[in-house]
Amino acid sequence: MISSRICGICAVAHSSASLRATEAALGITPSEQTVLLRKLNLDGEMLQSHILHIYFLAAPDFLGVGSVIPLAETHPEVVKRAIRMRKLANDLCCTIGGRHVHPISAVPNGFTKLPAIEDLLVYKDKLEQSFEDLNASVELLKGVKLTVFEHPTEYICLTHHDEYAVYSGDILSSVDGITPLPEYKRKINEQVISYSTAKHAHTGQGSFMVGALARFNNNYDKLKPQAKQVAESLGLSHPCHNPFAITVAQLVETVHFTVAAIERIGKLAEQGIREEDRSYKIKAGQGVGAVEAPRGTLYHDYSYNKAGEITAANCIIPTAQNLANIEFDMRAILPEIWDKPREEITLTLEMLVRAYDPCISCSTHMLEVEFE
Amino acid sequence: MKPKVAFFDFTGCEGCQLQVISLGDELLQVLGLIEVVNFREAISDKRDDYELAIIDGAISTEEDIKRIKAIRKQAKVLITIGACSSLGGVNCIRNFHPKEFLLKAVYGEQAQHFDTIPARPIWAEVPVEYQVRGCPINQGEFLKVITAVLTGRQPVIPNYPVCMECRSKENVCLFDKGMTCLGPVTRAGCGAICPSYGNFCWGCRGLVDDPNETSEKELLKKHGLTPEQVIKAFRFGCGFLEG
Numbered sequence: 245m246i247s248s249r250i251c252g253i254c255a256v257a258h259s260s261a262s263l264r265a266t267e268a269a270l271g272i273t274p275s276e277q278t279v280l281l282r283k284l285n286l287d288g289e290m291l292q293s294h295i296l297h298i299y300f301l302a303a304p305d306f307l308g309v310g311s312v313i314p315l316a317e318t319h320p321e322v323v324k325r326a327i328r329m330r331k332l333a334n335d336l337c338c339t340i341g342g343r344h345v346h347p348i349s350a351v352p353n354g355f356t357k358l359p360a361i362e363d364l365l366v367y368k369d370k371l372e373q374s375f376e377d378l379n380a381s382v383e384l385l386k387g388v389k390l391t392v393f394e395h396p397t398e399y400i401c402l403t404h405h406d407e408y409a410v411y412s413g414d415i416l417s418s419v420d421g422i423t424p425l426p427e428y429k430r431k432i433n434e435q436v437i438s439y440s441t442a443k444h445a446h447t448g449q450g451s452f453m454v455g456a457l458a459r460f461n462n463n464y465d466k467l468k469p470q471a472k473q474v475a476e477s478l479g480l481s482h483p484c485h486n487p488f489a490i491t492v493a494q495l496v497e498t499v500h501f502t503v504a505a506i507e508r509i510g511k512l513a514e515q516g517i518r519e520e521d522r523s524y525k526i527k528a529g530q531g532v533g534a535v536e537a538p539r540g541t542l543y544h545d546y547s548y549n550k551a552g553e554i555t556a557a558n559c560i561i562p563t564a565q566n567l568a569n570i571e572f573d574m575r576a577i578l579p580e581i582w583d584k585p586r587e588e589i590t591l592t593l594e595m596l597v598r599a600y601d602p603c604i605s606c607s608t609h610m611l612e613v614e615f616e
Numbered sequence: 617m618k619p620k621v622a623f624f625d626f627t628g629c630e631g632c633q634l635q636v637i638s639l640g641d642e643l644l645q646v647l648g649l650i651e652v653v654n655f656r657e658a659i660s661d662k663r664d665d666y667e668l669a670i671i672d673g674a675i676s677t678e679e680d681i682k683r684i685k686a687i688r689k690q691a692k693v694l695i696t697i698g699a700c701s702s703l704g705g706v707n708c709i710r711n712f713h714p715k716e717f718l719l720k721a722v723y724g725e726q727a728q729h730f731d732t733i734p735a736r737p738i739w740a741e742v743p744v745e746y747q748v749r750g751c752p753i754n755q756g757e758f759l760k761v762i763t764a765v766l767t768g769r770q771p772v773i774p775n776y777p778v779c780m781e782c783r784s785k786e787n788v789c790l791f792d793k794g795m796t797c798l799g800p801v802t803r804a805g806c807g808a809i810c811p812s813y814g815n816f817c818w819g820c821r822g823l824v825d826d827p828n829e830t831s832e833k834e835l836l837k838k839h840g841l842t843p844e845q846v847i848k849a850f851r852f853g854c855g856f857l858e859g
Contacts, residue, residue: 249705249751250629251629251631252628252629252630252631252632252633252634252635253629253630253631255629255631292638300637310659311659313647313652313659316644323644324644327641327644330638334638342809342810342812342813342815343752343809344638345631345635345752346631346752348810348813348814348815349813349814349815351815355814356813356814356815357812357813357814436724436726
């Protein structure tokens with residue numbers, strides 16, 4: 245419960261990574277129903293977060309207005325569509341967890357209150373109808389001319405043999421393949437930087453990228469066909485090394501997670517939702533949980549004593565992982581735009597940072613919490 | 617002339633700002649009544665000619681104190697949103713551990729670069745006109761407070777415990793289910809959302825003005841608990857008051 249408070253923007257991801265770390269430490273295996281509901285909740289969060297970024301933060305750049313507020317005057321239909329799409333994703337999360345910002349009912353080994361399948365089926369219909377808005381979003385991005393910038397880096401995300409990984413899997417790097425999740429510290433090093441309260445992360449190779457474009461590059465094969473079609477129609481080649489295309493990859497994922505959510509609700513309807521035994525035993529142990537948050541892989545690592553108290557905790561946050569790569573990109577793009585007017589340089593750099601969709605709320609550290 | 621409004625965040629998760637952004641159609645209506653001049657989570661404009669400041673997060677550095685005092689000087693009206701701003705929130709958990717231990721644990725050998733002070737609510741540093749409580753804020757209550765402020769009325773915030781709302785939802789009392797709950801002493805206004813979703817009340821809206829201590833102690837005793845146990849378990853909501 246405390247863990248979701250690290251970030252209000254991706255509260256479901258924090259809550260899910262935290263539950264997975266606790267379950268790994270205590271040796272709990274949640275039921276198939278619990279896993280399906282958690283994945284559906286993550287689908288919903290991915291949708292609401294990507295739509296927020298595409299429409300509220302990136303679209304004003306694309307449409308040449310200062311921010312989303314003047315956008316509401318110049319392009320009211322665009323803002324109304326964004327609000328409609330976000331509300332749908334938000335309401336889906338509320339139905340599962342009680343609310344999106346800081347879910348209530350998601351606890352170790354299950355849910356304190358289960359959603360009614362009839363309520364979820366309403367969202368299946370609404371998600372199916374949302375393709376009209378998704379197509380309009382594709383048209384919006386089609387008109388955008390992205391800054392041309394080729395800058396390969398190492399791409400890292402979770403990977404899973406069954407699906408486009410979001411809830412579980414091992415760590416996949418575009419450079420050196422798979423690292424088992426419990427050994428995450430072998431792959432990712434966090435360092436304190438004297439000029440920032442946010443730590444920076446590196447691998448043996450240097451800086452790296454996590455998030456929508458990293459997932460698109462690494463797990464392209466597992467994307468739903470509808471999402472691949474959208475990638476093709478938007479000219480997003482695979483792999484893509486242009487960080488400005490992160491927003492495009494987010495829209496591709498928005499289509500993917502819409503399809504995934506529809507399928508998951510279908511599966512839950514087939515199986516029916518029933519009350520399950522949520523009991524578990526407290527024991528000492530250590531465990532790592534990771535999920536794909538909208539902005540990238542999120543790691544939680546807890547140690548428990550035999551009274552069930554957390555004695556040590558470590559969280560590695562997506563934005564902290566991307567920070568070093570943002571600086572890496574900035575150093576590379578500066579010589580290319582050196583001779584442009586000042587305003588253009590500033591805007592290009594701002595758009596580069598914005599493309600990463602940095603989440604300023606949780607990229608500062610608040611760790612080694614001990615609570616009873 | 618529309619009143620100029622600025623949003624500022626201090627130490628917190630910014631989930632309360634997201635609650636504002638998620639208002640949807642009502643957000644557009646509110647935007648019709650005000651001019652937003654500063655809102656880091658949503659827009660890039662940064663102007664300092666605001667009359668109304670909406671603050672989320674807790675105070676946790678000396679720098680924060682300077683910043684909130686400057687904002688207070690400019691703003692005619694200060695509204696704080698969320699448990700961090702009204703109670704200190706989760707940030708107060710650290711107040712119960714030695715500062716040197718925490719700095720070393722988080723930043724290691726480079727800890728000297730990072731200044732920190734015990735976390736505290738906004739009202740501990742500057743006067744605050746209105747508080748929207750809760751973790752996160754309830755969107756309906758935010759709308760109620762903002763419309764009251766814009767129309768010069770006093771918003772009515774419940775001053776009775778969460779139990780009243782919980783009973784009216786016909787929930788089974790969590791004490792009867794063997795759980796511990798802060799509902800009997802916590803200020804209502806959330807619609808008892810946590811108990812309604814099968815979880816206990818964390819006290820994120822703070823205490824009612826006049827909590828019934830005797831009856832709370834009796835209730836705890838009846839269920840085999842001591843006040844000390846409960847205080848320790850619920851530092852999340854009430855850590856600053858305890859300190």
